[in-house]
Amino acid sequence: AGATDPLAEGLHAVAGTWFDVVYAPWPTAAAAAWAQAGGQIVGGVELLVEQAAVQVELMTGQGAPVAAMRAAGHRAVTAKDGA
Numbered sequence: 774a775g776a777t778d779p780l781a782e783g784l785h786a787v788a789g790t791w792f793d794v795v796y797a798p799w800p801t802a803a804a805a806a807w808a809q810a811g812g813q814i815v816g817g818v819e820l821l822v823e824q825a826a827v828q829v830e831l832m833t834g835q836g837a838p839v840a841a842m843r844a845a846g847h848r849a850v851t852a853k854d855g856a
Contacts, residue, residue, distance in 0.1 A: 774795050777793065781806040784806040784810050784812075787811060790814070791814050792815045795816070795817050796820075799818075799850055818843070825837070
């Protein structure tokens with residue numbers, strides 16, 4: 774967390790996607806600046822959810838409830854951040 778904060782000030786008029794593996798605190802300064810400049814953001818919760826979904830499928834042989842997992846991940850991060 775915080776490793777890309779110094780980049781935030783220089784992010785203007787962007788196109789494309791910023792993949793920030795950090796999930797807490799969220800959003801990072803760089804992710805917020807990228808979004809404010811018009812870019813798309815993918816955060817660390819998405820990475821964790823997709824990794825977990827593959828693990829569930831490999832261990833159980835059944836599809837993972839990705840939407841429920843994503844919602845739970847976002848709730849957990851929000852609770853951790855105190856928001």
